[in-house]
Amino acid sequence: MVQQVVDWLDERLDLSGLKHFIAEKGVPVHAQEIWYYLGGLTLFLFAVQVFTGILLLLYYRPSSTEAYESVQFIVTRVPFGWLIRNVHSWSANLLIGAAFAHFFSVFLLKSYRKPREMTWISGMLLLLLMLGFGFSGYLLPWNELSFFATKVGTGIAGSVPLVGGFLIRLLRGGDDVTGATLSRFFGLHVAILPAMSTALVALHLLLVQRQGMSVPLRVEKHLKPGERVRQMPFFPNYILRDVLVWYVALAALAALAAFSPWGLGRKADPFAAVPPGIRPEWYFLAMFHTLKLIPSHVLGFEGERLGVIAFGLVAVFLVFVPFVDRRSRDGRNSPVFTAIAIAGVLYLVVFTILAQIAS
Amino acid sequence: MSESADFPSTAAAGSFNRRTFLDALLTVGFVSTAAAIAYPVSRFLVPPASGEAATNSVVAAKAAALKPNSGLIFPFGSKPAIVVRSGDGELSAFSAVCTHLECTVQFKTDTSQIWCACHNGLYDLAGQVISGPPPRGLERFTVNLRGEPGAEDIVVSRGA
Amino acid sequence: MSSSRYWRRSLRSAVAVAALVVCARTAAAQPAAGSAATNTCASCHATLAEPKLSAPPAAFARQDVHRESGFTCIDCHGGDRTAADKLKAHDAARGFKGAPAGQTQIAACARCHSDAEVMRKYAPRQRVDQAAEYATSVHGKQLAAGDSRVATCASCHGAHGIRRVNDAKSPVYPTNVATTCATCHASASHMSGYMLAGKQPLPTNQLALYQQSVHYAALTKGNDLSAPTCNDCHGNHGAAPPGAGSVVNVCGTCHAVFAQKFSTSVHAQIFDRGCVECHSNHAVRKPSDAMLGTDAQSLCAGCHSGADDKGVMAATKMRGDIERLKAGLNRSSATVSALSNAGMEMSAQELAVGTARTRLTLARTEMHAFDPTHVTPVVQEGLATLAAVDKAGETATAELRFRRRGLAVSLGAILLVVVALAFKIRQLERR
Numbered sequence: 001m002v003q004q005v006v007d008w009l010d011e012r013l014d015l016s017g018l019k020h021f022i023a024e025k026g027v028p029v030h031a032q033e034i035w036y037y038l039g040g041l042t043l044f045l046f047a048v049q050v051f052t053g054i055l056l057l058l059y060y061r062p063s064s065t066e067a068y069e070s071v072q073f074i075v076t077r078v079p080f081g082w083l084i085r086n087v088h089s090w091s092a093n094l095l096i097g098a099a100f101a102h103f104f105s106v107f108l109l110k111s112y113r114k115p116r117e118m119t120w121i122s123g124m125l126l127l128l129l130m131l132g133f134g135f136s137g138y139l140l141p142w143n144e145l146s147f148f149a150t151k152v153g154t155g156i157a158g159s160v161p162l163v164g165g166f167l168i169r170l171l172r173g174g175d176d177v178t179g180a181t182l183s184r185f186f187g188l189h190v191a192i193l194p195a196m197s198t199a200l201v202a203l204h205l206l207l208v209q210r211q212g213m214s215v216p217l218r219v220e221k222h223l224k225p226g227e228r229v230r231q232m233p234f235f236p237n238y239i240l241r242d243v244l245v246w247y248v249a250l251a252a253l254a255a256l257a258a259f260s261p262w263g264l265g266r267k268a269d270p271f272a273a274v275p276p277g278i279r280p281e282w283y284f285l286a287m288f289h290t291l292k293l294i295p296s297h298v299l300g301f302e303g304e305r306l307g308v309i310a311f312g313l314v315a316v317f318l319v320f321v322p323f324v325d326r327r328s329r330d331g332r333n334s335p336v337f338t339a340i341a342i343a344g345v346l347y348l349v350v351f352t353i354l355a356q357i358a359s
Numbered sequence: 360m361s362e363s364a365d366f367p368s369t370a371a372a373g374s375f376n377r378r379t380f381l382d383a384l385l386t387v388g389f390v391s392t393a394a395a396i397a398y399p400v401s402r403f404l405v406p407p408a409s410g411e412a413a414t415n416s417v418v419a420a421k422a423a424a425l426k427p428n429s430g431l432i433f434p435f436g437s438k439p440a441i442v443v444r445s446g447d448g449e450l451s452a453f454s455a456v457c458t459h460l461e462c463t464v465q466f467k468t469d470t471s472q473i474w475c476a477c478h479n480g481l482y483d484l485a486g487q488v489i490s491g492p493p494p495r496g497l498e499r500f501t502v503n504l505r506g507e508p509g510a511e512d513i514v515v516s517r518g519a
Numbered sequence: 520m521s522s523s524r525y526w527r528r529s530l531r532s533a534v535a536v537a538a539l540v541v542c543a544r545t546a547a548a549q550p551a552a553g554s555a556a557t558n559t560c561a562s563c564h565a566t567l568a569e570p571k572l573s574a575p576p577a578a579f580a581r582q583d584v585h586r587e588s589g590f591t592c593i594d595c596h597g598g599d600r601t602a603a604d605k606l607k608a609h610d611a612a613r614g615f616k617g618a619p620a621g622q623t624q625i626a627a628c629a630r631c632h633s634d635a636e637v638m639r640k641y642a643p644r645q646r647v648d649q650a651a652e653y654a655t656s657v658h659g660k661q662l663a664a665g666d667s668r669v670a671t672c673a674s675c676h677g678a679h680g681i682r683r684v685n686d687a688k689s690p691v692y693p694t695n696v697a698t699t700c701a702t703c704h705a706s707a708s709h710m711s712g713y714m715l716a717g718k719q720p721l722p723t724n725q726l727a728l729y730q731q732s733v734h735y736a737a738l739t740k741g742n743d744l745s746a747p748t749c750n751d752c753h754g755n756h757g758a759a760p761p762g763a764g765s766v767v768n769v770c771g772t773c774h775a776v777f778a779q780k781f782s783t784s785v786h787a788q789i790f791d792r793g794c795v796e797c798h799s800n801h802a803v804r805k806p807s808d809a810m811l812g813t814d815a816q817s818l819c820a821g822c823h824s825g826a827d828d829k830g831v832m833a834a835t836k837m838r839g840d841i842e843r844l845k846a847g848l849n850r851s852s853a854t855v856s857a858l859s860n861a862g863m864e865m866s867a868q869e870l871a872v873g874t875a876r877t878r879l880t881l882a883r884t885e886m887h888a889f890d891p892t893h894v895t896p897v898v899q900e901g902l903a904t905l906a907a908v909d910k911a912g913e914t915a916t917a918e919l920r921f922r923r924r925g926l927a928v929s930l931g932a933i934l935l936v937v938v939a940l941a942f943k944i945r946q947l948e949r950r
Contacts, residue, residue, distance in 0.1 A: 055403055065415075076864035077407045080399035082922070085862075237947060244940040250392070251933040258926035263860040381943055388936035395929040437869035462877040477880045479776045492773065494743045 025212075026231030027238045030219045032109060036238075037245045038102035039208070043201070044246040045095035048253070049133075052088040053190070060140070062186035064179030067142035068267040075264060086257035092134055094249065094256075096283045099130045100348075107321070107341040110328040111214035117322040119207040122200050124319045129197050131283065136189040138281055142182060143265030148278045150185075151177045156291065159308040178270065217333060279355065286348045287311060289355035416516035419452065422504055425513065430466025430473070435515065439463045440500065442513055445484050446471060450504075452515040453486045453497035464497070473497065557601045559608055560592040578680035585681060588641050595619065595627050595678075621667055625650055628672045652757035659757075668709065675699050694738055696748040701726035725749075728801035747773065752800075766793035766800075780887040808845070811886060812838040836891040840898040844879050847905045848872065854912045863915040868908045875904040 009015060027036060059078055061070040074081035103123065106112060112120035139150045154171045158164040173180030215229050223229060232238055280288050294303035317324070327334040419433045419442045430443040432455055439455040443466055453473070455464050462477035472489065473482040480491035487496040504511040564576045579586055585594070593600050597614030599607055609615045619627040629650035631637045638647050653659040658669040675691055682689035690699040703709045705726045713721040729735050729749075737746035752769050753760060761769045767787065771778025774794075781787055781794070790796045797810065797818050810818045813831050817838075823830035852872050859865040878901030885893040 055400065058404070075862035076859075077409055079402040079405070079407065081403060082862045083399050083926075084403055232948075237944065240940055240944050240947070244937055244944070247392075247933055247937045247940065251930055251937065254926050254930045254933060258923045258930070261861060264862065265860070378946060381939060381946060384939045385936070385943055388932065388939050391932045392929070392936055395932060434867065434870050437866040437873075439870060439873065456873075460880050461873070462880050463874060477776075477877065477884060478774070491775075494737070494741060 022235050023233075025209075025234035027213050027234055028215045028219075028229045029232050030215065030229060032216050032219070035105040035109060036213055037242060038098060038105055040242045041245050041249055042095065042098040042102050043205075044249060045091050045098055046130075046197070046201070048091045049088065049095060050194070052084050052091065055084050056088060057190060062140070062182055064142060064182055064268075067140060067182060068264075071141045072264055082261065083257060086261050087253055089262040090253055090256040090260075092137060093282070094252065096130055096134055098249075099127050100283070103127055104341060104345055107344070108338060109214070109216045110325070110334060110337065111216075112322040113214075113217075113325065113328040113331075114322070116207070116211060116214055119204060119211070120322050121319055122204045122207070124315075126197060126200050126204060128315070129193055129200065133189060133193050133197075134281060134283060136185040136193065139177075139182060139185045140189065141265070142268050144268050144272070144275060145265055145278070147177060147268035147270070148274050149280045150181065151274075152278060152288075153280055153284070154181075156304065156308060159302065159305040160312070161305060161309065164305075176270070217328065217331065220331070282352060282356075285355040286351035289351050289358065292358075416514060418505075419513045419515045422450075422511040422513050423509070425450070428468055428471055432463065432465065433515075435500075435517075440515060441466065441473065442502065442515060443473070443484060449484075450502045450513065451484060451486075452500040452502045452513075453482075454500070455497075457493055458488075458495040458497065459491070459493040558591060559603050560596075560598070560600050563603070563605070563608070575679040581680060582682065583680050584683055621662060621671065624671045624673060625653065625662070649756040652755070656754065656756060656758045657760075668703075670703060674703070691750075693744045693746075693748055696750055697726055697729055697735070700749045725801045728799075732801065732803040733805050734803055745773075764793070766795055770794045770798075776884055777887045780885065780893075784887065784889040786889055808838065808841055808883070811841070830889075833889060833891050837886050837894045840891070840894055841879070841882055841886070844875070844882065844898045844901045844905075847902055848875055848879060851875070851905045851908045851912070855908065858912060858915045858919075861919060863918065865911075865915065868911050871904050871908045871911075875901040875908070878904070 006015070010019075027033070056074065059070060059074045059081070061067060071085065075085050076082075106120070106123065135150075135153060139146050154168055154177065157167045157171055160167055169175065171181070171184070172178070173184040219229060279285065291304055291307045294307045296303050298306055321337070322329070325334050325337045328337065417433070417435050417440075419440070420431055425431055425442065425444045427444050427448055428446045430441050432439050432441050434440070435454070440452060441455040441464060442450065442452040444450050456462075457464050457475040457477065457480055459475065459478060459480050462475050464473050464475045464480070464482065466472075467474040471484065473484070473486070474480070475482075475491070475493070478492050480493040481489040482493070482497055483489050485496075486499050488494075498517070500515045500517045503514045503516070505514045506512045561576045561580060564573055567573045576592065579592070591600060592598070593614070595616075596618070597616045598609055599613045599615075602608040602610075607613075609617075616623065616627070632645075633647050633650045635647045638645050653672075654663070658671070661669045662671065677690060682692075684691050686692060687694070689695065705723050707723050710721050710723050715721055734746045734748070737743040738748060750758065751772075767778050767781055770793070777794075786796075787793075792800070798804075798806065809816050811834055813820050813823065813834050817834070819830060819834040823834065825831060851868075855865050855868045855872060859869070878897050882894050882897045882901070885897055
């Protein structure tokens with residue numbers, strides 16, 4: 001039956017180019033191929049977020065007087081609302097984890113090298129967008145934890161030199177975290193960031209399809225001139241494997257939603273004192289802890305400000321890595337950047353653990 | 360959600376049977392997981408009976424059910440509330456949580472006042488304290504009638 | 520002297536007396552005639568150096584309820600306010616009384632304030648029996664016996680710069696009454712020599728004790744002007760401590776339910792000081808369940824001991840019931856909030872827990888009859904409500920478990936697909 005549908009479309013759209021592409025498309029086979037699946041995993045989890053997010057949009061109300069109650073309504077009264085909400089909350093965390101894993105694997109394997117610089121830049125921007133999704137979405141249930149985490153997080157934006165105050169007002173929709181902040185974050189979360197992500201994901205995927213999967217330097221080196229690395233057919237071999245990974249992710253989501261459901265928390269009270277031990281979600285912990293450890297004044301400058309500037313510079317540096325790492329561009333080993341990647345992983349892991357212990 | 364696969368009776372049929380079996384298993388698996396996703400989603404899309412979060416507005420009772428000079432306690436969210444019809448037919452609604460020590464108040468028909476049994480607090484039909492320990496009046500709610508004439512609902516709401 | 524001269528002099532005196540009487544009467548009916556501008560009292564006293572003489576007219580001129588009604592210095596002090604000469608102004612023949620004190624002061628105020636016809640013209644709702652009440656008070660009786668240290672009208676209300684009682688700056692505004700009474704009653708030197716009935720010296724710590732009380736807190740911090748201060752229990756002008764046996768009635772003016780229950784109890788016949796025995800008179804603190812019982816912190820143990828003492832048995836039973844209800848409330852409300860946080864709809868159960876909490880408040884009220892058979896049924900009602908709540912909680916927990924099982928089943932289906940996929944891939948690639 002599927003064949004009949006395909007034939008019907010072929011008659012009208014001439015799918016021969018597409019069919020040829022699919023039949024010929026291959027994915028390199030080598031020891032490091034397992035990392036290829038992380039991109040698809042990230043895409044799958046993003047799709048889960050869009051799907052569950054749209055469902056939640058049917059009942060959620062983005063006002064400070066109704067947000068908490070609407071989430072409570074979804075979770076207690078809407079049939080399977082608890083399931084949709086839990087999947088959305090857990091998938092968000094898995095998505096960011098997958099995005100970081102994808103980022104680090106690409107970094108370590110130097111897949112960003114020529115000719116894939118644009119793929120890398122669009123990917124880096126997507127990573128930042130995912131963090132934006134996480135930060136904006138976290139406020140939406142309007143409970144105690146999310147309110148104060150947003151207060152602390154947006155407060156850090158104030159440390160940006162020159163435009164800090166302006167940035168805070170831009171983020172918060174005012175001087176304090178209020179219903180105006182909620183409206184703004186909602187707009188970001190369901191409209192602005194999705195629009196930007198759609199465009200960037202489309203570009204990212206187009207580039208990957210056009211250029212094919214990158215092969216690690218180590219494997220490339222062992223090729224004889226003119227030889228192509230062994231390929232597996234994209235369809236059905238790679239697709240089936242991809243779907244398998246997606247199903248594993250689905251299993252993880254089901255398990256997490258079943259055994260570790262997300263609570264409602266207490267409704268945010270802007271006039272209450274900050275609860276002790278308030279901290280952001282785990283993917284911001286390392287950065288948060290670093291800022292806490294920096295002494296309040298370093299060489300006459302405000303410590304937090306220096307930290308924020310440093311992180312900003314790191315982000316900019318990462319975006320332009322393909323242009324800085326000339327050795328990999330020329331197809332040579334680049335141990336410096338390997339070291340940077342490993343240091344990055346270690347830093348994030350260690351500081352996240354430290355932050356957890358500290359609280 | 361668990362599927363029941365039909366096992367081919369002969370194991371000796373070889374790879375062909377195993378392939379069909381595997382394909383059948385996969386199909387069943389995909390279909391059942393798809394159903395496991397589609398079913399909750401379709402149930403989710405249908406709005407529940409209560410319509411919307413009952414924090415700001417609640418149907419207290421049928422207007423006809425509340426006789427003059429009587430009061431009725433009803434739940435407003437997780438707190439009790441009281442709707443009162445005075446002797447001349449006026450409806451009013453208040454929080455039924457006494458402002459003294461949070462006991463639930465009630466309507467006293469003989470004196471047409473709202474009374475708290477715990478420590479004899481008395482409120483008038485404007486929710487203000489007449490006597491007894493309550494330090495403040497009862498929070499007042501808005502009352503509206505909604506529906507077909509003759510079969511209206513009393514809708515009690517609060518907030519802006 | 521000749522009879523005609525005698526008669527003429529008598530006539531003159533009679534006319535003078537009659538005039539004086541007429542003037543006095545009319546003076547009582549309204550402020551003294553003469554334009555307000557001619558007030559040599561104020562203009563002369565303003566020039567005096569001694570504050571005792573210059574301050575009162577200044578205060579009177581600034582803000583005074585009598586002045587606002589048109590009264591002037593001579594309406595209380597007598598004399599002539601048009602005379603520039605001190606002797607003429609202070610002439611006793613013109614009615615000058617000086618600064619009235621003691622009984623004279625009472626009489627000076629009562630001249631208008633005990634006259635209903637006068638008061639009707641200025642403040643029809645005001646009472647006119649203050650002087651009569653005062654005569655029945657400890658202050659009034661002491662004054663009649665010749666004690667000049669006791670309070671008179673001006674001691675509490677002031678003399679010049681008098682404000683209305685509902686003026687927040689008045690010394691007799693509800694939040695200020697205690698400090699006004701304490702000006703004398705908290706001063707050991709002023710109260711020295713006064714004794715209680717049992718020959719102990721009159722205490723001077725009432726203000727300090729009162730400031731620890733819930734009544735003081737309600738009045739000053741809770742903005743509840745109906746909360747009692749000194750005059751609400753001791754009386755206003757007829758101030759005297761409530762006698763034994765009347766304490767319950769006094770407290771019962773506000774705490775009616777407790778007074779009614781207490782008066783049915785055995786303690787009503789036994790306690791000398793009624794409510795005060797357990798709750799104290801000035802330092803009335805927030806009561807706690809720990810007051811009821813037979814352990815060291817309880818009040819019952821102060822009189823009751825021994826396992827076969829009826830009081831001990833009653834106290835143990837009532838405290839036990841109340842504690843059981845409290846424990847049940849804590850348990851049930853913790854369960855309800857945990858389930859609510861986990862995403863179950865628990866508003867009806869929250870409502871029911873509130874109803875059970877009402878039963879706890881009622882049980883603490885019923886306890887004042889000191890009879891367990893009053894307390895137990897109320898506690899049982901509360902526990903029954905909580906039992907229903909717990910049952911609903913179990914249903915909710917079962918629902919949560921059911922959801923978990925459902926997800927576990929779909930997890931199985933998903934893993935099945937994973938396994939099948941793995942085999943399929945292997946199968947594809949074997950060829």
